[in-house]
Amino acid sequence: MPSQSLYLSLSHNMLIGPLPEEVGSLINLVEFYVENNLLSGDIPETISQCQALQYIYLQGNAFQGSIPSSLGTLKDLQEIDLSSNNLSGYIPNFLEDFPNLYYLNLSFNNFVGEVTKHGVFANKSAFDIQGNQKLCGGLSILHLLPCSKQSPKEKHKNMALVVILSVTSFLIFSIFILYFLKTHYLSKSKKKDLLSSPECVPSDPRVNISYSELANATDGFSEQWIISAGSSGSVYRARLQAKNDNNEKLVAVKVINLQDSEALRSSFVECEATKNLRHRNVIKIITLCLSTDSRGNESNAIVYEYMPNGSLDDWLHHKKDSKNLGFGRRLSIAIDMASALDYIHHHSGTPIIHCDIKASNILLDADMVACLGEFGLARFVEKNSGDSTQFRGTIGYACPEYGTGNMVSKYGDIYSYGILLLEMITGKRPTGDMFNDNLSLRDYVRRSMPYNVIDVLDERLLIEIEKHDASDEPHIKRTKLECASLMLEVGLLCSEEIPERRMRTRDIINELNGIREMFMQIT
Structure with a gap:
C-alpha cells in the first residue's frame, strides 16, 4: 500500500493470523482500525514506524504477549484501545508520558502489577482497566488492592504459606460440610421407615409434601412420568392430592443424581437462589425434600410449579x-x-x-x-x-x-x-x-x-x-x-x-x- 495512506479500517471482519509486520510501511498512517477480527500473535514492534499514528484500535482480537516497547515512540497517540485480547505483562510506564492521550482502554486482558496515578491514569474517565484481575494500586476510585512492597523471596515464602493455608482451610471446610450434610440431613437414613418423616425445606411454610407422596404420585418414579432427563437427574410430572380438598395439583419433580457431586451442589444453590424470589416470570420452587427411598438409598428432590407448555x-x-x-x-x-x-x-x-x-x-x-x-x-x-x-x-x-x-x-x-x-x-x-x-x-x-x-x-x-x-x-x-x-x-x-x-x-x-x-x- 502507498506510504501516503492516512486511514485504514479492516474492522468487524473474520481476519485471522498475526498482524503483518509490513504495517510499519504505512509511515504516514494516522488512524488504524482492525477491531473485532480473529487476529492473534504479538503486536508487531514495527508499528512504531507509523510515526504519525494518533488512533489505534485493536480490541476484540486474540493478540497476546506484552505491549511492545517501541510503541513508546509514538508521541502523537490520542486514542488507544487494546481491550478484550490476551495481552499480559506490566502496563508500560511510557503510556503516562503521552502528552495528547485522552482515551486508553486496556480492559479484559491479563495485565499485572502496579497502575500509576500519572498522565492518562490520573483521570478515571480517560482510561479503562477492568477485567485485569492482578493489577494493584492506582487511583482510590478504582478500588484495587494496594501493591505489595515485599521482596521476591518474601513473596515466594508468603505464596507458599498462602497455598498451605488455603489447602488446609479447604480440607477443614470440606470435612465440615460433609459432617453437616450427614448429621443435619441424612441422620435419619439409619431408620427403616424414613419415608414417613423426610427432611423437607419448603419455600412456602404452608406446604408440606413428603417424599413418599412424590413417589406415589409418579408410580415410584416410573419412566412414563419423565419430562426430561440429564446427567444431574430426571424431571417427573406428578399429580399431588391437595390437603384441604379433593383437587389434584400438577407439579414437576426433579430427582437429583446424588452420585454427581456437582448436581447435588447445584440443587442447594438453586434453592438458595430462588427461595425468596417472587416474580411472575421466575419459576417457583415449592419445596426441597431430602430423604431415602424404600431401599434405604439417599434421595434428593426439588418440587417446582408445573409448566404444561414445556420449554x-x-x-x-x-x-x-x-x-x-x-x-x-x-x-x-x-x-x-x-x-x-x-x-x-x-x-x-x-x-x-x-x-x-x-x-x-x-x-x-x-x-x-x-x-x-x-x-x-x-x-x-x-x-x-x-x-x-x-x-x-x-x-x-x-x-x-x-x-x-x-x-x-x-x-x-x-x-x-x-x-x-x-x-x-x-x-x-x-x-x-x-x-x-x-x-x-x-x-x-x-x-x-x-x-x-x-x-x-x-x-x-x-x-x-x-x-x-x-x-x-x-x-x-x-x-x-x-x-x-x-x-x-x-x-x-x-x-x-x-x-x-x-x-x-x-x-x-x-x-x-x-x-x-x-x-x-x-x-
Whole structure:
C-alpha cells in the first residue's frame, strides 16, 4: 500500500493470523482500525514506524504477549484501545508520558502489577482497566488492592504459606460440610421407615409434601412420568392430592443424581437462589425434600410449579409446525425474560446472576407466560463480588469474558439474553452445524443487517410475514419485518464483545415495549 495512506479500517471482519509486520510501511498512517477480527500473535514492534499514528484500535482480537516497547515512540497517540485480547505483562510506564492521550482502554486482558496515578491514569474517565484481575494500586476510585512492597523471596515464602493455608482451610471446610450434610440431613437414613418423616425445606411454610407422596404420585418414579432427563437427574410430572380438598395439583419433580457431586451442589444453590424470589416470570420452587427411598438409598428432590407448555427450546426446535410460535408470542416471551433479568439483577434483594440463560431454561405456563428456571449455576453478587470464574454457562450462550476467567457479572447474563433473542428470530441454535470458529450466530445475523434481514428469519416467521404480501396488506409485511429487524438489533447490542457496551435491562424492556406497540397497531 502507498506510504501516503492516512486511514485504514479492516474492522468487524473474520481476519485471522498475526498482524503483518509490513504495517510499519504505512509511515504516514494516522488512524488504524482492525477491531473485532480473529487476529492473534504479538503486536508487531514495527508499528512504531507509523510515526504519525494518533488512533489505534485493536480490541476484540486474540493478540497476546506484552505491549511492545517501541510503541513508546509514538508521541502523537490520542486514542488507544487494546481491550478484550490476551495481552499480559506490566502496563508500560511510557503510556503516562503521552502528552495528547485522552482515551486508553486496556480492559479484559491479563495485565499485572502496579497502575500509576500519572498522565492518562490520573483521570478515571480517560482510561479503562477492568477485567485485569492482578493489577494493584492506582487511583482510590478504582478500588484495587494496594501493591505489595515485599521482596521476591518474601513473596515466594508468603505464596507458599498462602497455598498451605488455603489447602488446609479447604480440607477443614470440606470435612465440615460433609459432617453437616450427614448429621443435619441424612441422620435419619439409619431408620427403616424414613419415608414417613423426610427432611423437607419448603419455600412456602404452608406446604408440606413428603417424599413418599412424590413417589406415589409418579408410580415410584416410573419412566412414563419423565419430562426430561440429564446427567444431574430426571424431571417427573406428578399429580399431588391437595390437603384441604379433593383437587389434584400438577407439579414437576426433579430427582437429583446424588452420585454427581456437582448436581447435588447445584440443587442447594438453586434453592438458595430462588427461595425468596417472587416474580411472575421466575419459576417457583415449592419445596426441597431430602430423604431415602424404600431401599434405604439417599434421595434428593426439588418440587417446582408445573409448566404444561414445556420449554422455549421445545417450541423453537422440537415441536411440529402445528405448534408454531408466532412473532407476537416470541416478542412477549422476550419481554418476559427481560423482566425476569431486570428483577433478579436489580429488585430481588441481593442481586443474582443466573449464569445460564438459554432456551431450554425458559419454561412456558398454560397461558404461554415465560418463566426463568434452572438456577443451579446462579451466583449472588455480594457474596461472590471478588470471585473469578471458570467457564460458566452453556457454550454458544456464554459470554466471551467467562472463557478467560473473569468475574461473573450482570453483563454475562445480558450477553446470553442477546444470543437468545437472535435464536428466537432466526430459529437457529447458536451451536448449530453451520456455526464454528469462523462463523457465529451473531456474525451470521450482523452480516444481514440492516438490508437483508429476510435472509436470516426463521422460516416459520417468514411464512407468517409473506402471507401479507397481498396488495391490500403490504404495510403489515413491512411493519413485521421492521419489528423483526429491531429485535435482532437489540440482540446484537446485548451481545457486544465489550461488556460495558451491552444494553441495560431497563433499556431492553423499554425498547421491546416500543416494538410491541408498533406490532399491536397491525394486529
